[in-house]
Amino acid sequence: MHTVATALERVLATVAPFPAESLPLAAVQGLALAENVDSRIDSPPFDKALMDGFAVRSADLPDGAGRLRVVEQITAGQVAALPVGPGEAIQIMTGAPLPVGADCVVKIEDTRLEGDEVVIAARPLQDGVNISRQGSAMRSGDRVLAAGVVLRPPQLAALAELGWPQVPVRRRPTLAVLATGDELVPVDQTPGPGQIRNSNETMLVAQAAQSGCASRTLGIARDVRAELGAKILDGLTADILVLSGGVSAGKLDLVPSELTAAGVEEVFHGVAMKPGKPLWFGVRQGDISRNACYVFGLPGNPVSSMVCFELFVRSAIRRLMGISPAEPQPVSAVFEGEYTFRGDRPTYHPARLTWTAGGPRVALVSWQGSSDLRATVDANAMACLPAIERTYRTGDVMDVLSWD
Numbered sequence: 001m002h003t004v005a006t007a008l009e010r011v012l013a014t015v016a017p018f019p020a021e022s023l024p025l026a027a028v029q030g031l032a033l034a035e036n037v038d039s040r041i042d043s044p045p046f047d048k049a050l051m052d053g054f055a056v057r058s059a060d061l062p063d064g065a066g067r068l069r070v071v072e073q074i075t076a077g078q079v080a081a082l083p084v085g086p087g088e089a090i091q092i093m094t095g096a097p098l099p100v101g102a103d104c105v106v107k108i109e110d111t112r113l114e115g116d117e118v119v120i121a122a123r124p125l126q127d128g129v130n131i132s133r134q135g136s137a138m139r140s141g142d143r144v145l146a147a148g149v150v151l152r153p154p155q156l157a158a159l160a161e162l163g164w165p166q167v168p169v170r171r172r173p174t175l176a177v178l179a180t181g182d183e184l185v186p187v188d189q190t191p192g193p194g195q196i197r198n199s200n201e202t203m204l205v206a207q208a209a210q211s212g213c214a215s216r217t218l219g220i221a222r223d224v225r226a227e228l229g230a231k232i233l234d235g236l237t238a239d240i241l242v243l244s245g246g247v248s249a250g251k252l253d254l255v256p257s258e259l260t261a262a263g264v265e266e267v268f269h270g271v272a273m274k275p276g277k278p279l280w281f282g283v284r285q286g287d288i289s290r291n292a293c294y295v296f297g298l299p300g301n302p303v304s305s306m307v308c309f310e311l312f313v314r315s316a317i318r319r320l321m322g323i324s325p326a327e328p329q330p331v332s333a334v335f336e337g338e339y340t341f342r343g344d345r346p347t348y349h350p351a352r353l354t355w356t357a358g359g360p361r362v363a364l365v366s367w368q369g370s371s372d373l374r375a376t377v378d379a380n381a382m383a384c385l386p387a388i389e390r391t392y393r394t395g396d397v398m399d400v401l402s403w404d
């Protein structure tokens, strides 16, 4: 049986990133950049005033006070026609290029206009005060964005500044969700004897949305081969098919054999972890006429499904989109409480992660195991507990994966 690490390696080795395509800047938020972006400009592109005030020669005002002749006035977007000569100043607004001859800007609050002269009473000035030098934020040739970065507002703004109206990215995957089980009824129905509502579908759709991909629901497949097989064929048209239930060793656990019958090659079945041990993963290879489809058979217990999605499906989505790193990124958090762990498999325990002034802290929520969805309502993360018998006490550090 695979460890979590080797299972994740197999998933990431199997899933090939989508080809890069060029999309308008306005349409790429949340996607990963497919190429490195080096600056083709200096920023700022010229020595630039950071304040409204007067561009002066600091040597004219050795102790910060004096009277200068105002020879011109410029606002942002204008370039001074005149240089600033000895004894002169140019009135300047934030964002305007520093005129030739000037080496600093006196802010307007430290000045008073008298006719065509400005009376200055500032603190001692130096070269460079209240200006931003050309190229001080970035120089032409600098690596500004690395391939794989997710495009959020700062990165989008940087692409705009650098002049990228079209951006190389990889598209979002489509995902199909198929719940399996004779006992399941839709959310809007009252379960009869032995029945429960299909909560996994709602959860998986929401997890997919949180991971940046749209999903399609295929409804509930009974544990009947023909029905399951037909819905699987429909689901294989998506980039990722996520099934829940039917992958363990029960009499009606038909999912692995129906997937194989539909042409999905098994990559692995079973991972040493808790919850989520029966996880099944495979691929239906693509060719010129059809897409590749990556298929996850998640165990039906809700917390198993949730945890397997977070660890494996989300990583596959990130790989397809070219997000780097694709692997889950745990944070080290300081544990609060006392908990004795005795599992023989690494365990992903619902937890509450908080960010404090002293760093991330984590507490475990009370949890009965893989079917206890209720516990996850109080959680926002999962603590990763290695398969070592151990008592955790306040102050111990543990790895935690955030669900946000």
Ligand code: AMP
Binding pocket: 179, 180, 181, 183, 184, 196, 197, 198, 199, 200, 201, 244, 245, 246, 247, 248, 250, 298, 299, 300, 301, 302, 371
């Ligand atoms: P299975 O993996 O099919 O053996 O299911 C394991 C457990 O998860 C059983 O108790 C199922 O009733 C439950 N289960 C399976 N599918 C779902 C679902 N879509 N929503 C909620 N619980 C489910």
Ligand code: MG
Binding pocket: 180, 181, 182, 245, 246, 252, 300
């Ligand atoms: Mg079942």
